[in-house]
Amino acid sequence: MTTAPRIVLFGPMGIGKSTAIRTLCGELAVDCDVPNLDLATSAKATTTVGADYGVIRLAEGQELHIYGSPGQERFSFMREWLMSFAVGAIVLVDLADSEATGSAVSLIREAESSPARPVVAVVVARPASESQIQTFAQSLSSNVDMAVPVLAADVRDRGQMLDVLSLLFSMISVELEEPVEDENFADY
């Protein structure tokens, strides 16, 4: 039995991880959202305290399993568990957040030291200019001493999120040094 590839979404509270999974997986998504009682930190009505989960069914009967990690530091144990079985990780950031670079660097380093060593792509999930994205990407690369793909995507736009997954799979393919099944995300 071959297990479906697992991709995990990371990022701060409120960045859009749950939204991204619902965008990608629709009614197949399972959420662990509860009322947010910490309104001082975020005005969001709900927050994820378990792990969001969804399935994307690809062509030829294949599946992709997507997980969303809670963003708050007190749920770091969930993040570590999710990181431990992911083949790919998507880090969502908001460049208006002064801690965007620091938190992205931290997650990339965590991925590197994780047993599964997932391939990482960073997604700028809030509007930002091309130059802001370039600057961020350069800063990120210099901090982690390697090139990390940074792309902009609206987590509510399915086409854009599928493009992100497509890129991630290309990277996973290179890491494995063998072609992953040619997943045509555009057809899904």
Next chain:
Amino acid sequence: MNIPPEKISRLTEAFRRFTSEQTDLRASMLATIDGFEIASYCPDPSFRSQNLAAMASSLAAISRAITKEVAFDGCDRMLLESSSGRIVFQPVQALGVPCTICIAVSAASLLGRTLWALDAFVNQLKQMQDS
């Protein structure tokens, strides 16, 4: 955590009375549904109460997702068994605050008595008047 201090104080007091009445108690926790500690008890100095509060809320959320998946009507309680003892998780609404209670008892404890005591405490919390 935006819960009025007066509510925290009342819940903490009720929780302390409950834990003082229990035998075979290894640890206990009253946490908000989103993983913040309201009150806890554990004689072990290495106990990390904030971790248990977050874990209890995660487990409660995953349990609810599981019961929803099999079309059950909610999750009333969850039980973990170990050779060292048992851990019981139970959701409760206390003074209008959605919470999770977690208690860990030794292997020597009687499960029935533990569950009865927990039910009694949950009912007590439900009946506390939200002023």
